[in-house]
Amino acid sequence: MLSAAENETLTRTGPDMPMGRMMRRFWLPVCSSHQVAEPDGDPLRTQLLGEYLVVFRDTDGKLGVLDEFCIHRRASLALGRNEEGGLRCLLHGWKFCTDGTITETPNHASSNVRNKVKQPAYPVIEAGGMVWTYIGDAEKQPPFQKYGWFDAPAENYVxxxxxxxxxxxxxxxxxxxxxxxxxxxxxxxxxxxxxxxxxxxxxxxxxxxxxxxxxxxxxxxxxxxxxxxxxxxxxxxxxxxxxxxxxxxxxxxxxxxxxxxxxxxxxxxxxxxxxxxxxxxxxxxxxxxxxxxxxxxxxxxxxxxxxxxxxxxxxxxxxxxxxxxxxxxxxxxxxxxxxxxxxxxxxxxxxxxxxxxxxxxxxxxxxxxxxxxxxxxxxxxxxxxxxxxxxxxxxxxxxxxxxxxxxxxxxxxxxxxxxxxxxxxxxxxxxxxxxxxxxxxxxxxxxxxxxxxxxxxxxxxx
Ligand code: FES
Ligand SMILES: [Fe+2]
Structure with a gap:
C-alpha cells in the first residue's frame, strides 16, 4: 500500500511533476517506424509525457518531431501538407523543416519571422523499428541507449x-x-x-x-x-x-x-x-x-x-x-x-x-x-x-x-x-x-x- 502522495509521485508525468522531470531525462520512443513509414506520408499526431507532438517523414526520408500546434496561431500540424521537404500548416501555409526551421510564411512577405523563430522541434533517432526522441532539457541531453535488437536484420524482429x-x-x-x-x-x-x-x-x-x-x-x-x-x-x-x-x-x-x-x-x-x-x-x-x-x-x-x-x-x-x-x-x-x-x-x-x-x-x-x-x-x-x-x-x-x-x-x-x-x-x-x-x-x-x-x-x- 502506498500513501496518496507516493501514488501521485509515481503516476504523474507532466512537465512540472517529479516523475515527469525524471522521465524527461531519457530518450523515449515516440512512435513505431511503420507509423511514419512513407516519405511525405501522413503526419502522425501523438503524445509523450503529456506533450502534444507531430511526427513526420519528409521527402528525403528524414524524420521530424515537432510540437503539434503551429507557432503562428496554433493550428494542428497533424492536418498539414507533407511535401517537398517539409510540413506545411494548412491554415496560412507556414512550412517547417524537420528541425523546426520555417522556410515559408505565405501570409508574411518579410523574412524576419523566418529568421527569428522556429517551431519547437526535438532530436530524433530511428533505431530498431522505433522512432526515439528526447524532449528534456537540451543542455542535459544524454547519450542514446542501445538495445540488443538494434543491429539485427529487420526481418528478425517485430x-x-x-x-x-x-x-x-x-x-x-x-x-x-x-x-x-x-x-x-x-x-x-x-x-x-x-x-x-x-x-x-x-x-x-x-x-x-x-x-x-x-x-x-x-x-x-x-x-x-x-x-x-x-x-x-x-x-x-x-x-x-x-x-x-x-x-x-x-x-x-x-x-x-x-x-x-x-x-x-x-x-x-x-x-x-x-x-x-x-x-x-x-x-x-x-x-x-x-x-x-x-x-x-x-x-x-x-x-x-x-x-x-x-x-x-x-x-x-x-x-x-x-x-x-x-x-x-x-x-x-x-x-x-x-x-x-x-x-x-x-x-x-x-x-x-x-x-x-x-x-x-x-x-x-x-x-x-x-x-x-x-x-x-x-x-x-x-x-x-x-x-x-x-x-x-x-x-x-x-x-x-x-x-x-x-x-x-x-x-x-x-x-x-x-x-x-x-x-x-x-x-x-x-x-x-x-x-x-x-x-x-x-x-x-x-x-x-x-x-x-x-x-x-x-x-x-x-
Ligand atoms: S496557424 Fe499555422 S500558418 Fe497560421
Ligand atoms: Fe500479463
Whole structure:
C-alpha cells in the first residue's frame, strides 16, 4: 500500500511533476517506424509525457518531431501538407523543416519571422523499428541507449504499439508480477485447465471434472495449437504461480528471478527452474520467452494513456501476423495496426465473452496482450494504491515502485536518475526457464545483467 502522495509521485508525468522531470531525462520512443513509414506520408499526431507532438517523414526520408500546434496561431500540424521537404500548416501555409526551421510564411512577405523563430522541434533517432526522441532539457541531453535488437536484420524482429487508456504504472507493474502469468493467462499457459481442478489445490467445484467440462469435450487440435503458442513464450512451469522470488537491485533498476522446484537433477540433487526478468527503468523490461527476447516499454502519452511497445527479437525471421494473432490483437474490436489504439470499452464489458468462460476460455478474452490491457483498464485509469492489500508474491511490484521513487529522488537531488549512464543494453537479457542446481547462483545465468550476485536460494530481500 502506498500513501496518496507516493501514488501521485509515481503516476504523474507532466512537465512540472517529479516523475515527469525524471522521465524527461531519457530518450523515449515516440512512435513505431511503420507509423511514419512513407516519405511525405501522413503526419502522425501523438503524445509523450503529456506533450502534444507531430511526427513526420519528409521527402528525403528524414524524420521530424515537432510540437503539434503551429507557432503562428496554433493550428494542428497533424492536418498539414507533407511535401517537398517539409510540413506545411494548412491554415496560412507556414512550412517547417524537420528541425523546426520555417522556410515559408505565405501570409508574411518579410523574412524576419523566418529568421527569428522556429517551431519547437526535438532530436530524433530511428533505431530498431522505433522512432526515439528526447524532449528534456537540451543542455542535459544524454547519450542514446542501445538495445540488443538494434543491429539485427529487420526481418528478425517485430515491433507492435498498443495505446491503452490507463496510467503507465499499472501496465508496468503487470510486467513485474510473475504470479499473474499462470492465472490471468491460463488459456495460453495451461490449456489443460479445462481437464483439471483449479490451480494450487483449491476445491474442484465441479466434482472432479474441473470447471464444468468433460475431458472428452476438449478440442484436441485447439489445445495443441494453444500449447505450441505457449511454447513460443514460456514453458509450462509458469503454471506454478507461487515461485520463490529472487530480487536484486541493478544500476538500471533491478532484476528478479522466479525460482520454481526443478525436480532432481541428473545427479539426484535438487534443482531450480529459473526465469529471470530484467527491469530497465524508467519504462522497460524484458520478459523471459523461449523463442525470442521479448522487450516491453510502457511509455506515458499522458497520465491516463500509455503507449506499450512490444518488441519480439529472435534469431530467425519473425512472423508479424502470427505474433498479432497470438497476442490477441487480431480482433479489430480491440486493436488495429494503423492507429494502434486499444479500443475495448465497458459498453460491452471490455469485450469479454462470458458464454465462452464456461469450459472453453478461462478469461473470456483471447491472447495475453488483450488480457493484460483489459485487466489494467478494469483498475480504473489510475489505480488508487492507498486501497490495496499486498501479499509476498507482490514483492517485485513493490521493488518497481521503490526503484522508481529512488530514481525520482536522485533526479530531484540534481543527480542522474537510475540507468541514465548506461549506453549499451545489449548484454542485458531475459532468461527463460533454465534448470540449475540449487547450490548455484541464479545470477550466473545472466552475467550481462549487471547483477551483484546473491545466494542461490530465493532470498528476495536485500
Ligand atoms: S496557424 Fe499555422 S500558418 Fe497560421
Ligand atoms: Fe500479463
Amino acid at each position: 515491433v507492435l504499439r498498443i495505446n491503452t487508456p490507463v496510467n503507465y504504472l499499472q501496465l508496468y507493474e503487470g510486467g513485474t508480477d510473475s504470479a499473474h502469468v499462470g492465472i490471468l493467462h491460463m488459456n495460453m499457459m495451461n490449456p489443460g485447465w479445462k481437464d483439471s481442478a483449479f490451480v494450487d489445490g483449491k476445491t474442484d467445484q465441479d466434482g472432479g471434472k474441473g470447471w464444468g467440462v468433460d475431458a472428452g469435450e476438449q478440442d484436441a487440435s485447439l489445445r495443441k495449437a494453444e500449447s505450441s503458442k505457449a511454447g513460443m513464450y514460456m514453458s509450462s512451469t509458469v503454471f506454478d504461480e507461487t515461485p520463490d522470488l529472487g530480487i536484486e537491485d541493478t544500476p538500471y533498476g533491478f532484476q528478479y528471478a522466479a525460482l520454481r522446484d526443478g525436480g532432481p537433477g541428473p545427479d539426484g540433487a535438487a534443482t531450480w527452474s529459473v526465469r529471470i526478468t530484467p527491469v530497465m527503468l524508467p519504462t522497460g523490461r524484458i520478459i523471459p520467452a523461449n523463442a525470442f527476447q521479448f522487450y516491453v516499454f510502457e511509455i506515458p502519452m499522458h497520465d491516463e494513456l500509455t503507449a506499450t511497445y512490444l518488441v519480439f527479437h529472435g534469431p530467425h525471421e519473425q512472423d508479424r501476423q502470427l505474433i498479432i494473432d497470438t497476442m490477441g490483437l487480431a480482433d479489430p474490436r480491440f486493436w488495429n495496426d494503423n492507429d494502434c489504439n486499444f479500443t475495448a470499452s465497458w459498453d460491452d464489458r471490455l469485450g469479454q465473452n462470458r458464454a465462452h468462460m464456461k469450459g472453453k476460455n478461462w478469461s473470456g478474452f483471447a491472447g495475453i496482450e488483450q488480457e493484460d490491457s483489459v485487466i489494467a483498464m478494469s483498475m480504473m485509469p489510475i489505480v488508487d494504491r492507498t486501497q490495496e492489500y499486498l501479499v509476498p508474491s507482490d514483492e517485485a511490484v513493490i521493488r518497481l515502485r521503490r526503484r522508481l521513487l529512488d530514481s525520482v529522488a536522485l533526479n530531484e537531488a540534481g543527480e542522474d536518475p537510475l540507468g541514465l549512464e548506461i549506453e549499451d543494453y545489449s548484454s542485458v537479457a531475459a532468461i527463460p526457464d533454465s534448470v540449475i542446481p540449487q547450490t548455484e547462483n541464479w545470477q550466473d545465468l545472466a552475467p550481462g545483467n549487471m547483477g551483484s550476485g546473491r545466494p542461490a536460494k530465493g532470498e528476495a530481500a536485500e
